[in-house]
Every structure is written in structure tokens, then in C-alpha cells.
Amino acid sequence: MNTSRLLGLLLLLGAGNLQADKPVFTISIRDHLFYPAELEVPANQKIKLFIVNEDPTPEEFESYELNREKVIPGGSKTVIFVGPLKPGVYPFFGEFNMSTAQGKLIAR
Amino acid sequence: MLLDIVVIVLRETLEASILIGVLLCVSRTSQLGFSWLWPALVFGAAGAFIYAINLAGISELFDYAGQEIINAGLQLAIYGLLAAIIGIQFSAPASGRLSLKVLMAVAVAIAVTREGSELFVFYSGFLQSGDSLLTATTSGFIGLAVGMSAGALVYYSLAGQKMPLLRTLYTIVLALVAGGMMLQATGLLIQADWLSAGHPVWDTNSLLPEASVPGQVVYAVFGYEATPSQQEVIVYLVSILLIVGVVAIMKVRADRSHPNAKV
Numbered sequence: 255m256n257t258s259r260l261l262g263l264l265l266l267l268g269a270g271n272l273q274a275d276k277p278v279f280t281i282s283i284r285d286h287l288f289y290p291a292e293l294e295v296p297a298n299q300k301i302k303l304f305i306v307n308e309d310p311t312p313e314e315f316e317s318y319e320l321n322r323e324k325v326i327p328g329g330s331k332t333v334i335f336v337g338p339l340k341p342g343v344y345p346f347f348g349e350f351n352m353s354t355a356q357g358k359l360i361a362r
Numbered sequence: 363m364l365l366d367i368v369v370i371v372l373r374e375t376l377e378a379s380i381l382i383g384v385l386l387c388v389s390r391t392s393q394l395g396f397s398w399l400w401p402a403l404v405f406g407a408a409g410a411f412i413y414a415i416n417l418a419g420i421s422e423l424f425d426y427a428g429q430e431i432i433n434a435g436l437q438l439a440i441y442g443l444l445a446a447i448i449g450i451q452f453s454a455p456a457s458g459r460l461s462l463k464v465l466m467a468v469a470v471a472i473a474v475t476r477e478g479s480e481l482f483v484f485y486s487g488f489l490q491s492g493d494s495l496l497t498a499t500t501s502g503f504i505g506l507a508v509g510m511s512a513g514a515l516v517y518y519s520l521a522g523q524k525m526p527l528l529r530t531l532y533t534i535v536l537a538l539v540a541g542g543m544m545l546q547a548t549g550l551l552i553q554a555d556w557l558s559a560g561h562p563v564w565d566t567n568s569l570l571p572e573a574s575v576p577g578q579v580v581y582a583v584f585g586y587e588a589t590p591s592q593q594e595v596i597v598y599l600v601s602i603l604l605i606v607g608v609v610a611i612m613k614v615r616a617d618r619s620h621p622n623a624k625v
Contacts (some may be wrong), residue, residue: 276555300555311487314480318572321589322553324429325483327418327491333426335555350484352366 276302276335281357283307286348288357297341297361303334307318313355317346320359337361366502371505372447374481376582377539378406378473384533384535387520388447393530394463402467406474413475427554434547436476436552443469444540445605448533458532462524509519510578537605542585544601548594549587562589 277296281303282289307313310328317323320339326332336344339361342346348355386396413420413432420428443465450462485502488495520532551557565588571577572588580586587594 257424300558302555311491311512312483313482318588319547321587324553325417327421327483328487330418330421331426332421332429335553338559338561340561350371350487 259324261269265303269325274344276300278304278323280304280306283309283348283355285309286311286313286351286354288346288348288355291357292360293357294360294362295337300335300337301339304331305334306331312350314346314349315346316349317344319344322346364497367498367501368508369504370484371481371502372509373578373582374477375506375509376512376579378477379471379509380516380535380583381473381513381539382470382521383516384512384532384539385447385470386517387528387532388451388536389463389466390521391525392399392451392462398463398467399470402470403474405467405480409471409475410478410482414486417483424475427556430550430554431556432475433499434550436472437543437547437550440469440603441540441543443472444536444543445608448536448540448605449530449608449612451533452609453616474535533609534554537602538584540605541598541602542583545585545587545590545594545598548597549591552593557593559591559593561591563592563595565589566613618621 262345267285268323274305276299279295279301281293281295283305284289302339305326307326307328307330312325312327314325315322320336322334322336324332324334328340335357339359341361346357382399385398389396389398417429420432422428444547447462447465447469450465479501485495485498488498496603516535520528520535523531531556548557552559567588570580570586571580572586577586577588590598
């Protein structure tokens with residue numbers, strides 16, 4: 255996703271959204287892989303993950319370290335709030351395609 | 363992949379299966395029979411299917427928090443139903459037999475709806491991708507069978523006990539399951555940013571890793587969370603205390619209405 259589209263998305267999400275103050279990070283799912291698979295995020299504040307499942311098949315975003323679990327139907331988008339995180343590495347995975355769908359958040 | 367599917371299906375089955383196992387014990391001691399279970403399973407499966415096919419639309423509700431809000435609502439409902447079921451167990455004898463059946467059936471139907479919808483969504487992926495549905499289904503049946511065995515194990519190990527102890531045991535299990543529901547619901551509301559949360563108050567991953575098999579089992583059954591937030595801990599404790607309060611009130615009332623009966 256290029257910068258202008260991301261900015262547009264941010265504006266769109268920000269409109270009328272009480273949670274607009276939280277930084278937004280977008281993760282795409284394509285061919286059962288996360289893009290980006292490694293994402294640097296700010297520590298000690300709640301952040302908003304905007305997850306776009308570009309695959310036609312469903313996926314379940316899951317992370318024990320982040321205490322998160324959410325089904326994302328094929329071809330749909332979703333939001334998961336995460337944190338505040340202490341600095342560190344937080345792996346996440348796609349439960350429906352565990353062999354490939356692996357990623358991590360790096361909180362700094 | 364095969365083992366992955368077994369684990370996925372097992373995880374989604376375990377919670378409902380153990381809940382059913384305990385409720386069948388309640389049903390047996392109250393001499394209510396098991397007939398209420400079948401409509402509960404049918405309604406649960408139908409609910410799961412409807413939820414699953416509408417999941418994409420539901421997810422977009424409330425600014426993409428639809429899944430969290432609805433699941434938290436379902437878990438809150440199960441908590442209320444379990445608290446009522448526990449309350450009836452300690453109320454004056456012969457009261458609320460029909461309502462007990464209805465409460466148990468609705469609790470099971472909701473539990474099956476919530477967990478089953480994820481399974482329907484999971485299997486819909488195989489239909490779309492053209493991957494081996496047969497392998498997935500076979501693996502799924504193994505997961506389902508193991509999950510159901512866990513429920514049966516709970517049922518038979520409880521059913522072997524004598525009455526005052528039996529009621530104490532299933533009340534404790536039901537209270538812990540109910541508390542776990544509230545803990546998970548709180549986690550979902552934090553995930554949806556409807557509740558704020560700070561850093562985890564403790565980390566028991568070194569004692570019982572959440573990703574381990576026993577960790578997953580206690581997560582599925584009691585909502586175990588290795589790194590809970592303060593909000594989750596408070597909600598969990600209050601939820602359990604409320605049930606203890608319900609039991610205490612019911613016992614006092616039953617003792618008053620039947621001063622000579624040992625309830």
C-alpha cells in the first residue's frame with residue numbers, strides 16, 4: 255500500500271472516530287503471509303492494527319503474547335487494538351495457516 | 363497441517379463440550395433427563411451457521427468491533443445463565459425445573475453458536491481454496507471426537523460422586539467457566555478499545571505457558587490468561603464473588619423456607 259492511500263485510509267478512519275488518537279498500522283494478508291511480517295510499533299501506548307485480508311480465504315489473527323484472537327473473513331478488513339506494550343518482541347500468527355502466516359510486532 | 367486442523371477443531375470444541383458435560387451432571391442430579399440437549403445443539407449449530415455467513419458484515423459493525431461486541435455479549439449472556447443455573451441448584455427444592463432446562467439449553471446453544479461459527483468460517487476456507495476438504499473433515503472429526511471425549515470425561519468423573527460433594531464440585535466448575543467467560547469478554551472489549559487497559563499485572567507464562575497444551579486446555583475451559591490486565595483480574599474476581607453471593611443468598615432463603623430440610 256502506498257503512502258497516499260495509507261494517508262487517505264488514516265483520514266477516513268479518523269473521521270468521527272473516538273480512537274483517532276491511537277497510531278494506526280496496516281498489515282495485509284496475501285497468499286497466507288503477513289505483509290509486513292515484522293512491524294515496529296511504539297511501546298507503552300495502545301495502537302490500532304488495521305488488518306486487510308486480501309486472500310479469498312478466512313484467517314484468524316492470533317497471538318498469545320498480545321492476548322489477541324480474531325477471525326478475519328476472506329476479502330475483508332478488520333481492526334484490532336493492541337497494547338500498551340512493554341518494549342519487546344511480540345509474535346503473532348494466522349491460526350488457519352500456521353505454517354506460513356507468521357509475523358511479529360517489535361515494540362520500541 | 364493435519365495436526366493443525368485437529369488442534370483448531372479441538373480448541374473450538376473443548377469449551378462447549380466441557381460445559382455440556384457439567385450441565386448434563388446438573389441435569390442428571392435434578393432428574394431432568396437429557397432431552398433438552400438436542401434442540402440446544404440444533405439451535406446452536408443453526409446460530410453458528412447464521413453467524414458465520416454474516417461474519418464479514420458483523421465484523422464491520424461498530425467501527426470493525428462487531429465481532430468483539432457480539433462475542434462479549436454472548437459470553438455475558440452465558441455468564442448470566444450459568445449464575446442462574448447455579449442459583450437454582452441452591453434454591454428451595456422442586457422450584458424452577460422447567461426453567462432450569464430452558465436455561466441450560468440456551469446456555470449450550472449460545473456456547474455452540476460462538477465456537478461453532480469459527481469452525482464454519484474455518485471450513486468455508488477449504489471450500490473456497492479447493493484444498494482437500496476430505497482431509498480437513500477427517501482431521502476435524504478427530505478434533506471433535508477428542509473434544510467430546512473431554513466433555514464425557516468430565517461428565518463421568520463428576521457423575522460418580524455422591525450428592526453434596528457432587529453439587530459442590532459442579533458448582534465450582536460452572537463458576538470457574540462463568541468467570542472465564544467474563545474474563546474473555548473483558549479481553550474482547552479491550553481488544554475493541556471499548557475498555558482501556560494497562561500493562562499486564564503479572565506473567566504466569568513461566569508457570570503455565572499459554573501456548574502449551576495444558577495452557578490451551580485451561581484457556582479453553584476457564585479462560586486462562588497468562589498476562590491479564592488489571593481490568594480482567596478485577597472483572598474475573600467480581601464475577602466469581604457475585605456467584606458466591608448468589609449461592610449464599612439462595613442457601614439462606616432455602617433454609618428459611620424449609621427449616622428442617624438439609625439443602
